[in-house]
Amino acid sequence: MRTPLVTLLLAVLCVEQAHPFMCYVCQEQESNKNCLTISMCAEEDKYCVTVHDNVGTKPSKPKYIISKMCSPTCPASGQQQNQTYPRVSCCEKPLCNVNGVSSKQSSSGMMSLGVLASVTYIFTCGL
Structure with missing residues (x-):
């Protein structure tokens, strides 16, 4: 079972962006763990x-909500310099918004971790 997972992970990471890429999507969730739905953009x-x-x-006692989505542009937040809310972050690689605090330049390590976690979840749930 390990070999197919590794092969799938490598395939996802090596595929050029010939097709629309994927992002994690959610609307107004209280936790990042509720924002792991993958959507084709x-x-x-x-x-x-x-x-x-x-x-x-x-x-x-701050309370935060998180939303994730695909977008044709990176929305600007004029107040991001002093970290007031809402805080917007963008990235340009498939599934790069996995951790909820993505930046303009995401690491491929975090992307790999997100893909691996998603694939593992799919196989363990029998989907």
């Missing part, structure tokens, strides 16, 4: 976007 989409928003009412 539209052909015009070039970015995986992650948005963190502070919805807490008490400064001492």
Whole structure:
């Protein structure tokens, strides 16, 4: 079982972007663990976007929500310099928004980890 997983992971990482790429997608979730749904992006989409928003009412107990999506552009957040919310981050590789704090230049290691986690989950659930 290990060989097919490794082969699949290598295939995903080596495929050039001939087809639309994939991103993790979710809407207003309280945890990144609820944001691991993979979606094929539209052909015009070039970015995986992650948005963190502070919805807490008490400064001492912040509450955050996270949304992830595909996008043709990287939405700008004029307030990102001082880390006020909402905080928007973008990346340009398939499944690069796995960890919820992606940056413009994501590491291939995190992407590999995301792909491996997704493949493992699919096989263990028998999907």
